[in-house]
Amino acid sequence: MIDQYIYPEFEVVRNQNRCISCRVCERQCANEVHRYDTDLGVMLSDETKCVNCQRCVSLCPTHALKIVKSDCRLRENANWSDQTIKEVYKQANSGGVLLSSMGNPTPLPVYWDKILINASQVTNPPIDPLREPMETKVFLGKKPEKVLRRASGELITQMPPQIELSMPVMFSAMSYGSISYNAHASLARAATELGICYNTGEGGLHEDFYCYGENTIVQVASGRFGVHKNYLEAAAAVEIKMGQGAKPGIGGHLPGAKIVGDISRTRMIPEGSDAISPAPHHDIYSIEDLRQLVYSLKEATDYKKPVIIKVAAVHNIAAIASGIARSGADIIAIDGFRGGTGAAPTRIRDNVGIPIELALAAVDQRLRDEGIRNNVSLVVGGSVRSAADVVKAVALGADAVYVATAALLALGCHLCRTCHSGKCNWGIATQRPDLVKRLNPDIGSRRLVNLMNAWRHEIKELMGAMGINSIECLRGNRLMLRGVGLTAKELEILGISHAGE
Amino acid sequence: MKRVYVNEKWCLGCHLCEYNCAFANSGMTDMVKALKDKPIYPRVHIEQSDDITYAVSCRHCKDPLCVKSCIAGAISIVDGVVKIDKTKCVGCLTCVLVCPYGAVRPGPTGAAQKCELCLENSCGEPACVKGCPNNAIVYEERQEEK
Numbered sequence A: 001m002i003d004q005y006i007y008p009e010f011e012v013v014r015n016q017n018r019c020i021s022c023r024v025c026e027r028q029c030a031n032e033v034h035r036y037d038t039d040l041g042v043m044l045s046d047e048t049k050c051v052n053c054q055r056c057v058s059l060c061p062t063h064a065l066k067i068v069k070s071d072c073r074l075r076e077n078a079n080w081s082d083q084t085i086k087e088v089y090k091q092a093n094s095g096g097v098l099l100s101s102m103g104n105p106t107p108l109p110v111y112w113d114k115i116l117i118n119a120s121q122v123t124n125p126p127i128d129p130l131r132e133p134m135e136t137k138v139f140l141g142k143k144p145e146k147v148l149r150r151a152s153g154e155l156i157t158q159m160p161p162q163i164e165l166s167m168p169v170m171f172s173a174m175s176y177g178s179i180s181y182n183a184h185a186s187l188a189r190a191a192t193e194l195g196i197c198y199n200t201g202e203g204g205l206h207e208d209f210y211c212y213g214e215n216t217i218v219q220v221a222s223g224r225f226g227v228h229k230n231y232l233e234a235a236a237a238v239e240i241k242m243g244q245g246a247k248p249g250i251g252g253h254l255p256g257a258k259i260v261g262d263i264s265r266t267r268m269i270p271e272g273s274d275a276i277s278p279a280p281h282h283d284i285y286s287i288e289d290l291r292q293l294v295y296s297l298k299e300a301t302d303y304k305k306p307v308i309i310k311v312a313a314v315h316n317i318a319a320i321a322s323g324i325a326r327s328g329a330d331i332i333a334i335d336g337f338r339g340g341t342g343a344a345p346t347r348i349r350d351n352v353g354i355p356i357e358l359a360l361a362a363v364d365q366r367l368r369d370e371g372i373r374n375n376v377s378l379v380v381g382g383s384v385r386s387a388a389d390v391v392k393a394v395a396l397g398a399d400a401v402y403v404a405t406a407a408l409l410a411l412g413c414h415l416c417r418t419c420h421s422g423k424c425n426w427g428i429a430t431q432r433p434d435l436v437k438r439l440n441p442d443i444g445s446r447r448l449v450n451l452m453n454a455w456r457h458e459i460k461e462l463m464g465a466m467g468i469n470s471i472e473c474l475r476g477n478r479l480m481l482r483g484v485g486l487t488a489k490e491l492e493i494l495g496i497s498h499a500g501e
Numbered sequence B: 001m002k003r004v005y006v007n008e009k010w011c012l013g014c015h016l017c018e019y020n021c022a023f024a025n026s027g028m029t030d031m032v033k034a035l036k037d038k039p040i041y042p043r044v045h046i047e048q049s050d051d052i053t054y055a056v057s058c059r060h061c062k063d064p065l066c067v068k069s070c071i072a073g074a075i076s077i078v079d080g081v082v083k084i085d086k087t088k089c090v091g092c093l094t095c096v097l098v099c100p101y102g103a104v105r106p107g108p109t110g111a112a113q114k115c116e117l118c119l120e121n122s123c124g125e126p127a128c129v130k131g132c133p134n135n136a137i138v139y140e141e142r143q144e145e146k
Helices: A024-028 A055-059 A082-094 A181-194 A207-215 A229-234 A261-267 A287-300 A317-325 A346-351 A356-369 A387-396 A405-410 A441-466 A488-494 B016-024 B031-035 B065-069 B094-098 B127-131
Strands: A010-014 A034-037 A042-045 A065-069 A115-117 A138-140 A163-165 A169-171 A216-220 A237-241 A252-254 A275-277 A307-312 A331-335 A377-381 A400-403 A481-483 B002-006 B045-049 B052-056 B075-078 B081-084 B137-141
Touching: A010 A042, A024 A034, A024 A055, A055 A065, A115 A387, A115 A441, A138 A377, A169 A181, A169 A441, A181 A207, A181 A441, A207 A216, A207 A229, A216 A229, A229 A287, A237 A287, A287 A307, A287 A317, A307 A317, A317 A331, A317 A356, A331 A356, A356 A377, A356 A387, A356 A488, A387 A400, A387 A441, A387 A481, A400 A405, A405 A441, A481 A488, B002 B052, B016 B031, B016 B045, B016 B127, B065 B075, B065 B094, B127 B137
Parallel strands: A169 A400, A216 A237, A237 A307, A307 A331, A331 A377, A377 A400
Antiparallel strands: A010 A065, A034 A042, A115 A481, A138 A163, A252 A275, B002 B137, B045 B052, B075 B081
């Protein structure tokens, strides 16, 4: 039997009354959906190739194009959805693991949307951030247990190493290789201008970006790609990646085809060789092993840089975080199950891990109960989508958040979730030179700065409404949150009351 | 003087500049009405070969060959901008021949035409610059070449 035919997921709707056959859609589609027929004198499309990235829609000068979801459906079945059946067909055709990109799109609960923020009325009045000073600066790192003084009574102000951020947001790890040079340049320049940090991911640090070192977090992951002395020394902090929210328990694989030129040099592996990051760190099988790596990285950087440990939010996250907080790490980064990725097995992405809101609340509570909350700062990621999510995360106990999907959206990403094809029409998740040049970092960094400045304004507005003028006063302030439509158990884990209580 | 410059590094070869130029100089308010099913006569052109694409338009030279070569006296320099007076042009196309950049081309009426920086058309600012999706075409003051 030949491969089972699967009707295209999207239809390209072209308003022929508006189309001027300028062929911009054709030239801009790396999937080769559009073509001009010289005999007919019209543009035609091959919808089987369309991934709905909307590049053509965005650039069409007469707005003649739209992409719609195909309404050709298999016979309705509440148990066997259209999607499920087609996945079976695909696997019967190919015999392979289904691959996906970006975050989990399934309709599982988003707890951010079930949490509401307080505001001041009458007593403890709200603050107008346009008139009064508001502080959004945060410091990440181990905090001293108590105030210490010298014999003379002078305060000892020496602190363990900290990262200073102008607002509690950082761009999370995306490697050079999984995203393009221009995407990295945009992130690095924006982070520097904003006074926050971006993260190299496990792809090394391109030689051109060492100048942004003070705003760079370098990652050490299971493949150890691109790790060397200068790399560690260039950064503001070093992150050990144990797991990723989109694919907990799974390693990484950048195909050899993408290991060319600068990427090969930056990762320090031969051109054309597959970059395989193992699922585990082969030298870490316990908290003690982890502690060894933490201290070898601290030793290598002269105890001047905080060490972050990034883990995926999984079932026993509170116990795991408690272990990490005792490993000598300065910061714990937790990545929720909606976090993005350049490529992950679909079943893993959509079924493994837990929501970051619950993980954060559980970890913050556990560390407080054990009296070790000041040992570490908490950073959470995995679909922080707006300033409101940032405020809710901080109130649940986070010191800062990691955003990546929102940052990519600012760069032009349309969440078509086909990063793994390597043909990103927006010049982000690709290494094809003709596609990479579509992202001009002058534009990209400006858009990122705009986005973060907008969020900063909104964070201040939300804080002002609560009558809080410093983000530090909001951290772990769960009284500022109320749940709606949540069960008693969910509220208990989140540590918040129901609306009306 | 502000001129239109092209950064080849960022040019995607999408040809949007050509369509924006043709529309800006059409005198119409609707792009579809102006350009649909018609040949277009843009004043900026994408030159391309393999992986390189580059938008070419008039450089507004200080000592332009087109001005010197015009037999009808139709090309002149006004405040640094090289302009063609269509009513004087006899369509001999000598200017097309002598322009070292290939920036002058025949227009729909046979008279030569070239970029005049959108200073007098409905756009009011260079349409190619405004519509470039990747900031590859810029309108800026640069150090004059010696």
